[in-house]
Amino acid sequence: MNKRSRLFPVWIALSAVIIIAGIVLFALFGFNTAMDRTESKTVDVSYNVVVELSEENKQFLQDTSEAAFSANGISYDEKLELEGQADPSGSSQSSFYPNGNVFTVRYIFDGSVSSEALSASVADIEEAVDAATFADGAEIYVSSHTLALEGQSEALWRAAVGVAVGAVVALIYIGIRFGVGCALTGLAAAVNDILLTLAFFAITRVPVYAFAPWLYAAIAAVASLAFWLVRCMKLRENAKDPALSALSAEEAVGEVCKTTDKTVFALSGIALVILAVCAACMSVGGAAVLFAGALVPVAAAAYSSMLLAPALHVRVKSAFDKQKAKRARYHSKKRAVRGE
């Protein structure tokens, strides 16, 4: 514990550097919300099915499109097969229903893909379609589009407020149950973990969904609270033990760390393994990224709970103990005066 406590300035400096860098980069660039595809381009290859296209012809359309993209040196991020729905023009209907006529194969590209290459690909596909023979009446239509997503700010600021208020209320409970000192250290650790997590995504510019940083902040807060609670429970248990209650702040926190390090380490290890398993299972795509990102808040909470929070609590506890001793001296003096 001595080493951990001695290195407190190092932990503080480390957190401060990461958090300040994160704040600066967030202010300049925000998070990289590329997973939401804020800017994207699409190529739609649509065909009517009043005249049924054979499976071979459908495959031909897809092969032709993909060959055109390769020929023009572009690659798509995602391919979707879409079923056309009745135009939403009436208000008596509540749900969409298929019009049974239009099917579209949509290729989604990153916004940075050249528009010229896309136009050339569309032209190549149209040329190949014109040259091919389809069933009579078959209509094949190729188009490319550029999309710019409109931001939604309310969900984000409310998530941020939700995480903050939730953490503060949970820490008020900790304050009532374990004392103000524990609550203050817990608050500092939770704030540190939340900010470290957000800073990580701001600094590394790892692509995330717009909502994801706040989900990670919530995970950081829950993990931080849970890990700190493990320490608080042991602190209180030791305080009731006559052999341990007389220990100095540093010794008391050291004793707690000695007995709870294994638990905190095991809990954070299991959480990390579960999330890694989930990320590996989802293999690629958005869900894998979401799970992989969730490793960061758990790791941040493990860091602060193992290193920063105990070192900080030595100082907090020592200050509170001094105050307590001062108050006890004042009261005993008062009692002595009254006794005279």
Next chain:
Amino acid sequence: MGKKKSALLLVLYTLLIALLCFICTVSFNYGTDGLYRFSSILEITQKDADLGGVSGANEAYLGGGYSAVYYPEGVISAKEYENDLAGISDEADRAEYENRYRAYADGTLYLEVDVACDEDGTVLESFSAAFDVAVETISARYEGMHVDGARVSVRDGYTIEVFLPEMMDSEYYTVSNFALTGELSMTFGTSEDEATEVFRVRRGETIADYVSSVSAQSSGGTHYVAIRFTDDGTSAISSATSGASSDTTNYLYIYVGDTAVISLTVSEALTNSVLYVSGSYTAESARTTALLLDSAISGSESDLSFTAEDAYQIPASYGSDALMWLYISFAIAFVAMMVFFFVRYGLLAFTHLYTYLLFTACTILCVWAIPFLYLSTEVYIAFLITSLLLSASNAMTFEAARREYALGKTFASSVKTGYKKSLWKIFDVHIVVALFGFIMYFIALPGLQAAAFVLGLTAVFSGLGALLFNRFAWAIMAALSKKQGAFCKFKREEAEDE
């Protein structure tokens, strides 16, 4: 507890858990040629726009969502342009049609001359400004729906693509209504043609001088739209409807632009400052209507009008296999957890297994039954957190009992003391997580809201499971064992000979 009683309770408890697990997770076809399907709760649970899968005998797709494109007046797609052109045989008409439009965005869109662009094909500033206002209005409406996954994009510069998740009840109604733009107005009369304006908006005034706000409300399961009038609005509507009586059929028509969104039968004068419009609204359709009318208070006659077209069903954004892999990841975590418990605690692991299965089944049932909950990766992460909490709580209790048993206490006393020592620890950690979850639920918006609620709810389930159901299972299982210590892999501490 007697052995017979324990055996009976264990059988009943096992049957209950087996039944719950079966209902929650097993789906199969039955009947001739598998005509009918028994769908598990998990299969019919709503999925968000990121997850999705085929469900039921008719292979309906649950998850993903629907998109549509709003075309403003004066803007048509290249497809529509070509189709229209192909349908005109007369050369003069054809030339006239061609002359009416100019290609825009590499020929993806066609803009009408003098409506959206000038003769050179340059977009009119007035059109561009009106389009920007419309994008802002429509985005605010979709954001105001507070639906997880709803999004608005500007497509090709001058059309708007909107997306709503399939899990909504009335996504079609929302998409079609949110295409309406223009000013809010009301008319009153015996028919739509005969009706006259309720608010005679004078120069320098707007409809906001008569209608202050519109909101959706619900009471006793009935959903309605509340239209609040200003003092001037109250006296105007009171005066306009003063002639209404039950003898004649009079209607109040509420318009957004040129479209009547609501028509009400009025049988007496409307004298209150709030008009409550009920009907066959669901919570969603009431919210849609309220948001539409409220945003139309600040609308104007010059707003662009839109037509919704090119609607598609969009599959889950995480891919078609994401749901299956989510279940596989759960299975791996579950097996790993149970292997740990069986290796460490022997047959005592069955108590944790029963508690965990009950916890999982209750969570699945709640996510299915509670209207605002649905399956998403965020919800799954919340469930994983509380799963870990439950497992850690049970392990902590087992360890506490193990330590007591090692000291030489009887089995019953060890379990009792173990629970006594763990009670407040388990209570505190669960209360903290539940508090955090529920508070976040009240503040955040979907989809963090759903995950936060599941976090709070499953923290409660986990607490009850660890303190109540696990102890119950332990009591009935241990009672059936002759060597209770061996049942739990508990050992006495060996005394050293001096």
